[in-house]
Amino acid sequence: MIDPLSMLEIFRSYGRESTYSKLNPVTKFFLFVVFIIIPLISPSIFIQIFSLLMQIPLIIMSHSTNRITRSLRASTFFIIILIILNYLTTFNIIFSISMVLRLIGMIIASAIFMTGTDPAEIGDLLSKLRIPFQISFSFVIALRFIPVLADDVMMIITSQASRGYEIEKGGFLERVKRMIPILIPMIIIAIRRGHQLAEALETKAFGVSDKRTSYMRYRVNLLDLLMVSYGLLILIAGLLIVTTHLEIFPLLQL
Amino acid sequence: MIEIEGVTFTYEGSSKPALSDVNLRIEEGDFLLVTGLSGSGKSTLLRLLNGLIPHFYRGKMEGRVLVDGIDTREASVASLSKKVGLVFQNPEHMFFSESVYEEVSFGPKSLGMSKEEMEGAVRWALEQVGLWDYRMRSPWSLSGGEKKRLSIACVLAMKTDFLAVDEPTIGQDSLSKESLLLTFKRLREEGKGVVVVTHDLEWLDDLHPDELILLSRGKVIERGPSDMIFSSVRDLAINGLIPPCKYILSTLVEVK
Ligand SMILES: Nc1ncnc2c1ncn2[C@@H]1O[C@H](COP(=O)(O)OP(=O)(O)OP(=O)(O)O)[C@@H](O)[C@H]1O
Ligand SMILES: [Mg+2]
Numbered sequence: 001m002i003d004p005l006s007m008l009e010i011f012r013s014y015g016r017e018s019t020y021s022k023l024n025p026v027t028k029f030f031l032f033v034v035f036i037i038i039p040l041i042s043p044s045i046f047i048q049i050f051s052l053l054m055q056i057p058l059i060i061m062s063h064s065t066n067r068i069t070r071s072l073r074a075s076t077f078f079i080i081i082l083i084i085l086n087y088l089t090t091f092n093i094i095f096s097i098s099m100v101l102r103l104i105g106m107i108i109a110s111a112i113f114m115t116g117t118d119p120a121e122i123g124d125l126l127s128k129l130r131i132p133f134q135i136s137f138s139f140v141i142a143l144r145f146i147p148v149l150a151d152d153v154m155m156i157i158t159s160q161a162s163r164g165y166e167i168e169k170g171g172f173l174e175r176v177k178r179m180i181p182i183l184i185p186m187i188i189i190a191i192r193r194g195h196q197l198a199e200a201l202e203t204k205a206f207g208v209s210d211k212r213t214s215y216m217r218y219r220v221n222l223l224d225l226l227m228v229s230y231g232l233l234i235l236i237a238g239l240l241i242v243t244t245h246l247e248i249f250p251l252l253q254l
Numbered sequence: 255m256i257e258i259e260g261v262t263f264t265y266e267g268s269s270k271p272a273l274s275d276v277n278l279r280i281e282e283g284d285f286l287l288v289t290g291l292s293g294s295g296k297s298t299l300l301r302l303l304n305g306l307i308p309h310f311y312r313g314k315m316e317g318r319v320l321v322d323g324i325d326t327r328e329a330s331v332a333s334l335s336k337k338v339g340l341v342f343q344n345p346e347h348m349f350f351s352e353s354v355y356e357e358v359s360f361g362p363k364s365l366g367m368s369k370e371e372m373e374g375a376v377r378w379a380l381e382q383v384g385l386w387d388y389r390m391r392s393p394w395s396l397s398g399g400e401k402k403r404l405s406i407a408c409v410l411a412m413k414t415d416f417l418a419v420d421e422p423t424i425g426q427d428s429l430s431k432e433s434l435l436l437t438f439k440r441l442r443e444e445g446k447g448v449v450v451v452t453h454d455l456e457w458l459d460d461l462h463p464d465e466l467i468l469l470s471r472g473k474v475i476e477r478g479p480s481d482m483i484f485s486s487v488r489d490l491a492i493n494g495l496i497p498p499c500k501y502i503l504s505t506l507v508e509v510k
Contacts, residue, residue, distance in 0.1 A: 154311075156347045158331075161309075162304055162340040162409075163348065163361040164332050164336065164361055164412065165360070184350035185346065185350050189347070
């Protein structure tokens, strides 16, 4: 049920071209933040449904339906646990459903953002937020290496399966033990990649000059203005729904 | 016998099929060579043989693959690996043991061989690839070419009826290539089915494979005895492959 490969998928960026991917990274980040905040302002089921519906245009613009279904499939386990735990603690089925919708909404928002945003854009975004380059660079590299790691994991799992190894056998403890022939190559390969990367960066004079040249230029288009207004509108609408119809719950209540 | 019947496979997220309408029959004692440019679908073809496709790789598969009459969809990869051994392109993905010896014994252990049988198989496999003297070393301390040969030994020790090897000659010096050649020849004489994917046509010409398969963009565009295909130097050149030297020379002589 917990499939490590599909979980890594959530962080994978594809760089596929879409109307959404061509937006300014700041716009995309703003929309992402809006759709993370809206579900959190209130556990009300109306807010959750509202937030889901308002994401539909973004889903269409980013061609991310495939990705979203995969992310959701990967999170089924957590979604089910969440429903059960919520129900057992509150005995309120509406509330439990609302919590699940909140999680789904946030997964969708992340999936859209990750599908349509290149790691390099995220790096530039972080620099714009005045985060030191060393840190933003490490973050971008980590994102960049997730798909590589996912490919490695796939090759390792298939290599061992081809040697007659059954990974999914036995009870829980047995299964954990059975991960060893997968984990060891994974760790060694990851460490080696790290060393190789460091060497490659050194040979390319990483960190020699304090001033880095940036070749990416981002423009603010009409569509960006439109989308930012859309985000603002939704934020206001969300707040209105909450203040006029419902009481505000503590912000981060889950 | 492995039968590939009208297989078309498209990886999830990809628009073009990696293999299209491939038909192939591999019997015990056959020797099959698969070649083609990078990205032509060679590794994908190997993934069909022991069920990695469709069990592990997501995508759309048409047609079917039968191993000794069993549809690969109906059997697990672990059970198919008793019959079909697969050596991957990159050897590093499989190593996790402390010693070369332990590493090679992993496959036989998974298949449930007896202790004596396993010891014999491991020794034989390591001798085949010239690594018996390295048995106490760590797999990670070996050179690139040695790692590749170790990965071949890991699968050889499983004593499968079929052996499929992806790019065995990468990183090998001419001596190791020669000994790999001998190993494959011997396997074939023992009645095993051998499938080898390679770019190294010069090397494989010495093996006289029964059938050479030329893949291009997922399609089998040429198949037949190797000397027949190698002789059509022009076709090979069009597909970006350089046939062994002697065929080029004889073509040049003919043209003159
Ligand atoms: N896991 C995968 N997911 C998606 N597409 C893939 C995957 N593996 C391979 N492909 C694609 O399928 C096609 C065939 O790939 P394959 O690895 O079979 O080629 P190959 O002939 O083995 O190449 P090489 O000589 O470089 O090893 C390529 O276009 C490749 O990009
Ligand atoms: Mg390949």
